[in-house]
Amino acid sequence: MHTRTLGQGLEVSAVGLGCMGMSQSYGPNPGDRDDMIGVIRYAVESAGVTFFDTAEVYGPYVNEELVGEALAPLRDQVVIATKFGWNIQDGKMTGTNSRPEQIRRVADESLQRLGIDVIDLFYQHRVDPDVPIEDVAGAVAELVQAGKVRHFGLSEAGADTIRRAHAVHPVTAVQSEYSLWTRDPEPKVLPACAELGIGFVPFSPLGKGFLTGTVSTSTEFTADDIRSRVPRFEAGNLSANEALVAYVRALAEPKGCTPGQIALAWLLAQHPWIVPIPGTRRRPRIDENTGATQVALSADEIADLDALAARIGVQGDRYNPAGMAMVGL
Ligand SMILES: NC(=O)c1ccc[n+]([C@@H]2O[C@H](COP(=O)([O-])OP(=O)(O)OC[C@H]3O[C@@H](n4cnc5c(N)ncnc54)[C@H](OP(=O)(O)O)[C@@H]3O)[C@@H](O)[C@H]2O)c1
Numbered sequence: 001m002h003t004r005t006l007g008q009g010l011e012v013s014a015v016g017l018g019c020m021g022m023s024q025s026y027g028p029n030p031g032d033r034d035d036m037i038g039v040i041r042y043a044v045e046s047a048g049v050t051f052f053d054t055a056e057v058y059g060p061y062v063n064e065e066l067v068g069e070a071l072a073p074l075r076d077q078v079v080i081a082t083k084f085g086w087n088i089q090d091g092k093m094t095g096t097n098s099r100p101e102q103i104r105r106v107a108d109e110s111l112q113r114l115g116i117d118v119i120d121l122f123y124q125h126r127v128d129p130d131v132p133i134e135d136v137a138g139a140v141a142e143l144v145q146a147g148k149v150r151h152f153g154l155s156e157a158g159a160d161t162i163r164r165a166h167a168v169h170p171v172t173a174v175q176s177e178y179s180l181w182t183r184d185p186e187p188k189v190l191p192a193c194a195e196l197g198i199g200f201v202p203f204s205p206l207g208k209g210f211l212t213g214t215v216s217t218s219t220e221f222t223a224d225d226i227r228s229r230v231p232r233f234e235a236g237n238l239s240a241n242e243a244l245v246a247y248v249r250a251l252a253e254p255k256g257c258t259p260g261q262i263a264l265a266w267l268l269a270q271h272p273w274i275v276p277i278p279g280t281r282r283r284p285r286i287d288e289n290t291g292a293t294q295v296a297l298s299a300d301e302i303a304d305l306d307a308l309a310a311r312i313g314v315q316g317d318r319y320n321p322a323g324m325a326m327v328g329l
Contacts, residue, residue, distance in 0.1 A: 001048035001290055004275050006199025007172040010121065010151050012079050014268060015290045016051030017043045018203065018279030023063035026209070027225035030281050033066065040070035042283050044077060047290045053175075053201075053277045054114075055083035055125060056106050057093055061113060068114035081121035081173075081201075082110050083155060085128060096326070098128035100139035107143050123153035123175055126326045133161050137168035144169070155203075158328030159188040162198065171198045175277075176327070178202035180211055180263050180305060181232075181244055181314045184327070194271065202267050204318075205276035206289075208233075212260035213245050229320055237316030244312045251305075257295050264292030266305045 001013045022029065022036040029036065043049035054067045064082060071078050084106035087097040110119060122143065124136055143149040151172035154165060165171055174193055178185050179202060193200050208227055209215050217239045221228035231237060248259040255262075260278075267276045278289040297305070317324055 001293055003050070004199075004272060006121075006151075006201070006273060006275060007193075007197050008151060008170050010079065010172050010199065012051035012275055013049050013290075014275060014293050015049065015264065016053060016201070016275055016277040017049050017286065018053045018277040019063055019067050020053070020055070020058045021279040022066060022281055023059040024224075025226045026279075026281075027222040036066055036281060037070040039281055039283055039286065040067065041074065043286050043290075044071070044074045046283075047286050049286070049290060050078045051081070051275060051277065052078055053081050053203075053279075055123075056110055056113075057083070057086050057088060057125065060088050060091060060093075064110055064113040068116065072115055075116065079120040080114060080116065081123060081153065081175075082114065082119055083123040083125040083153075084110070085125035096126050096128040096130070098124055098131045098136045098139075100131075100135055100142075103136065103139040104143065107148050111148060118147060119149045121151040121153050121172060122149045123155045123173070124157070125155050127154070127157050127161055127328055133157075133165045134168050137165040141169040153201075156327040157189075159192040161328055162189065162192050163196070166196050166198065171196070173199040173201050173275075175201040175203055177204045177318060178267065179205050179207045180248065180266060181207050181241065181309050182318050183309055190271070193273070199273045199275065200271065202274065202276045204279075205267055206260050206263055206278050210238075210241070211245060211248065211263040212258065213249050216242065230316075230318065231320065232314070232316035232318055234316060240315040241312070244308060244314065247308060247312070248305075251301065255295065257291070258288055260288060261292040261295050262297070262305070264289060265295035265297050266302065268293065269297050269302050 004014045085098045087094045140152045153173040155175045227233040
């Protein structure tokens with residue numbers, strides 16, 4: 001697969017792999033832990049993926065251990081991104097915490113869980129309203145100075161926060177939800193990234209699976225599937241939103257590709273410094289998702305897709321109210 005360059009010269013495969021779903025959020029795993037290790041290695045060895053996304057809080061903790069073990073024999077070929085920024089008690093997130101001493105502690109613990117000497121990309125997972133972003137950037141800068149971290153990232157931060165952080169220590173990537181049905185970064189965040197030379201990493205680029213056309217109003221989500229609590233996936237909203245997938249499917253069919261590939265190709269077409277990280281636990285879907293790099297969209301098709309969400313009118317928030325309160329636009 002060809003590579004793309006995020007900010008500060010960080011080169012990664014044009015499509016990465018989100019590993020969160022291997023430990024939480026999308027219901028029962030299709031395989032056991034060894035299978036998941038195999039899927040991660042397959043992504044590198046067969047599909048050329050070199051960019052892997054995890055976080056302290058995924059699991060919590062066990063996802064970093066899984067990713068670290070899977071990538072240990074391939075360490076020199078890959079870029080590993082992880083995230084800090086939460087208080088975690090009894091396995092539950094109990095609020096944001098980006099105090100400098102917490103960032104330093106998480107860095108040491110993540111290094112240990114991942115079994116690596118340096119974290120390639122260390123994101124703040126959510127902006128902490130109690131800690132000035134300058135202090136966060138300063139703490140990460142010290143970790144860079146100490147050789148424990150290579151690059152600094154932010155997740156779901158607003159444009160002002162990104163600018164303030166970047167003024168203290170150069171930001172390499174902003175990771176926020178962005179897809180055909182989640183367009184929040186477009187008015188302010190993407191222009192700020194363009195201006196400052198910061199890469200952008202769309203999470204949930206397949207709309208938590210919805211944009212692949214494999215989710216419908218008859219899909220039953222288990223209690224451990226976050227989609228059972230996301231307003232967009234409530235039956236009434238979902239059935240209204242199906243018009244969006246129908247359009248994408250109609251565009252995909254004559255091209256001989258899938259709706260999910262169109263969703264990823266559209267993201268890739270937005271800017272050369274955008275690197276989506278679709279999450280999957282299945283080898284064939286790794287091939288499908290990375291195959292999106294081969295899908296060509298014309299300028300007219302891109303313009304049509306640009307306008308699609310507004311034309312259809314996406315129904316329902318992308319998080320519950322507590323989650324919505326934590327994202328900066
Ligand atoms: N920074 C943040 O706050 C944040 C938040 C959410 C996620 N993330 C990161 O972003 C990554 C990706 O986001 P995401 O996992 O939430 O959403 P996503 O990539 O949009 O969708 C994942 C869902 O789509 C399914 N899927 C994947 N490829 C498919 C295909 N080709 N055909 C049909 N279904 C497919 C997966 O199921 P299977 O696994 O069964 O294939 C899973 O249910 C995560 O893994 C995580 O690393 C970050």
